[in-house]
Amino acid sequence: MAITTINSYEDNIETFPPPASVPARSGGTTKRTIYFEITLASQASGEDILIGCIPKGATILGGTHIASATLSNSGTTAIGLKGADESGYIDSANSVSDNIAILKAAAALSTTLVPFGITQALSFGYTAQKDLYLTLTTGAGPVGTEVIRGWCDFLLPV
DSSP states (O other): OOOOOOOEEEETTHHHHHHHOOOOSSSEEEEEEEEEEESSSBTTTTTTTEEEEETOEEEEEEEEEESOOOTTTEEEEEEEEEEESSSBBBSTTSSBBBBBEEEEEOOOSSOOOEEEESSSGTTTBBBBBSSSEEEEEEEEOOOOOOEEEEEEEEEOOO
């Protein structure tokens, strides 16, 4: 079992999104977006950063992230999910382990938007069976001073 260890947190981490103020109009769902901003300063390879919370029942639509400067020469990032209950699993049957790259495998991040969760193999349409943490993991060498911003969209049942 691969338990992801959170090493640091997004600059302005918030709790789950507030209840909808506007009624859903299609499919009995409400779209929510998590925005995140991380200031990195010489993070080591393999550091896991909590960038958002995805509530139980949410269906992941995908997201994107972008760096303030090119990371291609110094490091990569991956986007993943971790069970908020610290069990080491992201599903209620305890069969799918925390995974640092379940939404996006390690990618050289640049000043161009890099999408994640955009295919079924990369968890597009995955419905959270429990509360989850959205994570960003550094890789392939140390990451210099960077600001990474992005968002993740998901649907919540009404």
